[in-house]
Amino acid sequence: MSEAASPPPNQPVPPAVPAPAPVPAAPDPFQLEILNILGPGAALENVGKLPTFRVASETIVEVCRKLQAAGFDYLILITAVDYPAENRFELNYVVTRFSQDREFCVVTDIKREVARIETVSDIWAAADWQEREIYDMYGIRFDRHPDLRRILLDDTWQGYPLRKDYVDTVHDVIKRPY
Amino acid sequence: MSAPTTDTKAKSPTYQDYFINMGPQHPSTHGVLRMIVKLSGETVLGLTPHLGYVHRGIEKMTEAQTAVQITHLTDRLDYLSAHMNNWAWSMTVEQALGIAVPERAEYLRVIMSELTRIASHQLWWGVFGMDLGAFTPFLYGFRDREMINDIFEKSCGSRLTMNYICPGGVTQDVTGEFEGETRRFVEYFKPIIEEYETLVSGNVIIQERTKGVGILPADRAKAYGCTGPVLRASGVDYDLRKNHPYGVYPRFDFRTAVSPEGDSWARYIVRLEEMRQSLKIITQALDQMPKEGPVRTKLPPTLKIPKGRYMARGETARGEIAFFLVGNDSPKPYRVKIRTPCFSNLSAFPEIIKGWRVADIVTVLSTFDVVVPDIDR
Numbered sequence: 001m002s003e004a005a006s007p008p009p010n011q012p013v014p015p016a017v018p019a020p021a022p023v024p025a026a027p028d029p030f031q032l033e034i035l036n037i038l039g040p041g042a043a044l045e046n047v048g049k050l051p052t053f054r055v056a057s058e059t060i061v062e063v064c065r066k067l068q069a070a071g072f073d074y075l076i077l078i079t080a081v082d083y084p085a086e087n088r089f090e091l092n093y094v095v096t097r098f099s100q101d102r103e104f105c106v107v108t109d110i111k112r113e114v115a116r117i118e119t120v121s122d123i124w125a126a127a128d129w130q131e132r133e134i135y136d137m138y139g140i141r142f143d144r145h146p147d148l149r150r151i152l153l154d155d156t157w158q159g160y161p162l163r164k165d166y167v168d169t170v171h172d173v174i175k176r177p178y
Numbered sequence: 179m180s181a182p183t184t185d186t187k188a189k190s191p192t193y194q195d196y197f198i199n200m201g202p203q204h205p206s207t208h209g210v211l212r213m214i215v216k217l218s219g220e221t222v223l224g225l226t227p228h229l230g231y232v233h234r235g236i237e238k239m240t241e242a243q244t245a246v247q248i249t250h251l252t253d254r255l256d257y258l259s260a261h262m263n264n265w266a267w268s269m270t271v272e273q274a275l276g277i278a279v280p281e282r283a284e285y286l287r288v289i290m291s292e293l294t295r296i297a298s299h300q301l302w303w304g305v306f307g308m309d310l311g312a313f314t315p316f317l318y319g320f321r322d323r324e325m326i327n328d329i330f331e332k333s334c335g336s337r338l339t340m341n342y343i344c345p346g347g348v349t350q351d352v353t354g355e356f357e358g359e360t361r362r363f364v365e366y367f368k369p370i371i372e373e374y375e376t377l378v379s380g381n382v383i384i385q386e387r388t389k390g391v392g393i394l395p396a397d398r399a400k401a402y403g404c405t406g407p408v409l410r411a412s413g414v415d416y417d418l419r420k421n422h423p424y425g426v427y428p429r430f431d432f433r434t435a436v437s438p439e440g441d442s443w444a445r446y447i448v449r450l451e452e453m454r455q456s457l458k459i460i461t462q463a464l465d466q467m468p469k470e471g472p473v474r475t476k477l478p479p480t481l482k483i484p485k486g487r488y489m490a491r492g493e494t495a496r497g498e499i500a501f502f503l504v505g506n507d508s509p510k511p512y513r514v515k516i517r518t519p520c521f522s523n524l525s526a527f528p529e530i531i532k533g534w535r536v537a538d539i540v541t542v543l544s545t546f547d548v549v550v551p552d553i554d555r
Binding site: 047049073074076077079082092094098105125126128137151152154162 | 230233235237238273274398400401402403414423485486487488491498502504513515517521522526554555
């Protein structure tokens with residue numbers, strides 16, 4: 001981005017809309033509100049631009065119940081991220097209210113070889129299919145889930161494709177160098 | 179207008195409930211969606227959607243591509259909202275890298291997205307008529323959609339998978355004819371919506387088939403994470419363009435189309451109203467848009483996504499699309515999760531269809547307006 005007063009014709013002028021401000025390190029009022037709801041077990045993590053609260057995996061149902069009681073009625077998505085080097089899956093629950101214009105993420109870690117956590121589908125119905133998709137792609141089992149089956153892949157599919165160590169034995173995939 | 183049937187008792191000692199397979203190749207499913215329907219006579223006792231017939235593993239593919247390359251994959255999700263999908267992904271990348279977008283590009287994004295919304299609803303309106311056995315609306319819808327496609331073709335050379343909105347702005351400036359053509363389309367289409375109303379809305383059969391059918395209560399819609407017209411037809415005043423504003427949407431005067439009934443009819447009129455509001459937005463955007471200026475910020479040669487989590491949300495013609503991005507200080511994302519509107523909207527469908535008849539599956543699913551590649555990714 002050029003800061004010159006009169007840029008040459010091919011160069012774009014400095015844009016009028018400013019870049020979004022980075023998330024500050026100290027919790028803002030919204031984040032403090034979430035921290036109060038979540039209780040002492042939660043830790044705020046400001047890496048990236050989505051406010052993230054880390055909780056213990058055993059407390060996830062309790063935490064989600066608290067959030068739902070506090071009016072967080074909109075579960076945008078649940079997803080897992082695989083970190084094989086650290087031997088963990090990270091589960092991300094992105095939550096907001098229909099009356100709110102900010103969202104945040106609740107994060108919990110589970111061990112890779114255990115790959116098991118309690119379902120939150122009885123708290124938000126939206127979690128039902130989202131958890132099925134995580135089971136499909138990562139092989140994480142959700143205890144007490146009403147209908148834990150593969151959702152996108154075939155029932156006979158071998159392996160869990162979104163794991164980082166997944167090797168596709170069905171298709172002859174060429175690893176591209178980039 | 180008929181109430182759902184609750185009579186599910188056996189008709190004779192040998193009678194059994196039975197299952198039929200709707201799809202994957204069924205004209206009413208608008209793609210390859212398979213539903214296993216449990217029936218008692220013609221009454222639906224339960225419905226299980228089977229997804230994944232067009233699963234392409236886009237989330238896995240994103241892990242091997244750079245941020246700019248992924249833009250090409252996003253318009254393969256909901257191909258009728260290609261511009262909005264591109265925009266939502268671009269916002270995610272811009273948020274991660276702190277890229278600002280030139281003013282003119284912001285307006286072009288809004289105009290293109292609203293044109294896409296109209297085109298998508300036109301197609302939906304035509305197909306909805308066809309699902310109910312009327313072929314004429316289909317021809318009307320496609321006739322008018324063609325004009326929008328021509329505008330797109332001239333601006334980006336593509337009619338379906340646009341790949342026009344990209345990180346940093348839009349790929350290229352529009353031609354000099356763009357503004358005139360768009361204004362002409364707006365003037366042309368304003369009375370056409372009323373024509374749509376007289377052609378379909380007043381029809382007794384359409385009203386009998388949709389009014390009071392497939393009611394989705396507001397609390398269930400919220401619980402399932404339904405968004406877009408499906409949610410707004412349940413009386414929830416929620417539109418990301420208003421409630422979570424992005425781009426230059428706060429500068430426009432428009433209202434969210436809401437209808438409290440939650441039935442198929444409400445979903446129908448909400449979409450018609452949305453087309454009118456989109457026309458309002460396009461006119462204002464054309465008036466306010468800077469007449470010249472850059473349309474793309476110069477980006478660094480490699481877009482390294484910094485460590486951390488990022489998310490951007492956008493309102494497509496079907497609801498909310500959200501890109502959840504995990505960066506790892508590398509040009510390729512560590513993980514991209516795509517939350518698509520149709521996936522969440524469809525998850526509410528099995529619950530509300532219980533008790534209705536087989537023919538109502540077709541109409542209610544049609545008013546849900548699912549696009550199967552958007553569900554399957």
